[in-house]
Amino acid sequence: VKAPLIKVVSPKNDLEAEGQPFRGLIEVRKDGKSLTIINELDIEDYLKGVVPEEMAYDWHLEALKVQAIVARTYALYQKLHNTGREFDLASTILDQVYQGVGRERPETSMAVALTDGLVVTYGGELALSLYHSTSAGRTEDIREVWGKDLYYLRGVECPFDKDSPYYRWEKKVPLQQFEDSLKQDGLSMGSLATFTPYIWSPAGRVKGVRILHSQGELFLRGEDIRRIIGYQILPSTHFDVIALGRNIVLQGMG
Numbered sequence: 001v002k003a004p005l006i007k008v009v010s011p012k013n014d015l016e017a018e019g020q021p022f023r024g025l026i027e028v029r030k031d032g033k034s035l036t037i038i039n040e041l042d043i044e045d046y047l048k049g050v051v052p053e054e055m056a057y058d059w060h061l062e063a064l065k066v067q068a069i070v071a072r073t074y075a076l077y078q079k080l081h082n083t084g085r086e087f088d089l090a091s092t093i094l095d096q097v098y099q100g101v102g103r104e105r106p107e108t109s110m111a112v113a114l115t116d117g118l119v120v121t122y123g124g125e126l127a128l129s130l131y132h133s134t135s136a137g138r139t140e141d142i143r144e145v146w147g148k149d150l151y152y153l154r155g156v157e158c159p160f161d162k163d164s165p166y167y168r169w170e171k172k173v174p175l176q177q178f179e180d181s182l183k184q185d186g187l188s189m190g191s192l193a194t195f196t197p198y199i200w201s202p203a204g205r206v207k208g209v210r211i212l213h214s215q216g217e218l219f220l221r222g223e224d225i226r227r228i229i230g231y232q233i234l235p236s237t238h239f240d241v242i243a244l245g246r247n248i249v250l251q252g253m254g
Helices: 043-048 061-081 106-114 175-184 222-229
Strands: 006-009 015-017 020-022 025-031 034-040 168-174 192-200 206-213 216-221 239-244 247-253
Touching (some): 015 025, 043 106, 061 106, 168 175, 175 192, 192 239
Antiparallel strands (some): 025 034, 168 247, 192 206, 206 216
């Protein structure tokens, strides 16, 4: 394990990193030429900074309580199964969005307090409590996304989110931006000619894409395309390519 560069703690919960105040302890590690900032704190305090980022704070208290339980379970599961990392969770959608004490709300903090210590289990062990904003009609078997086989994570019909703003969407990605993102990820390619999904999951999500370019072709997983061009740019792998010119026009769901 790399030695920490510095650890700072304040009893007033007023430590700041990148303009955001945090509870607990701040640890700064040197990682090559960059720095990694790690916030170490109690799980219940951590959840106070997660729940208002993952669910609207003015939703019904019972919904907020469910979110707190699911987020607590997810965090503890990752801590248990990622012992080789220097930290337990990323503070982004790669795990759970966490923005520290500055984004806490009384409503969501109450939900955390009222569910103190409650988790989801299966067979007496912590469950992998994955969650999402909008399923767009059907959830996916975990085998189709991460290759794991957990009996309790099977795809089911989900007709409850048709009012979500993410149920259907359209995105325009400049062709140059798309090409630059692929090259920055270390992929060798020339000018893009076609971008075509060619493998789909049972629920209709793109599992594989074929990219034809001036120097050959690439085959990538749908999840890798999301990671490369950005999770906010491509909200899900449930998409179709509508047009390819100066922009790539994508329409999708979820």
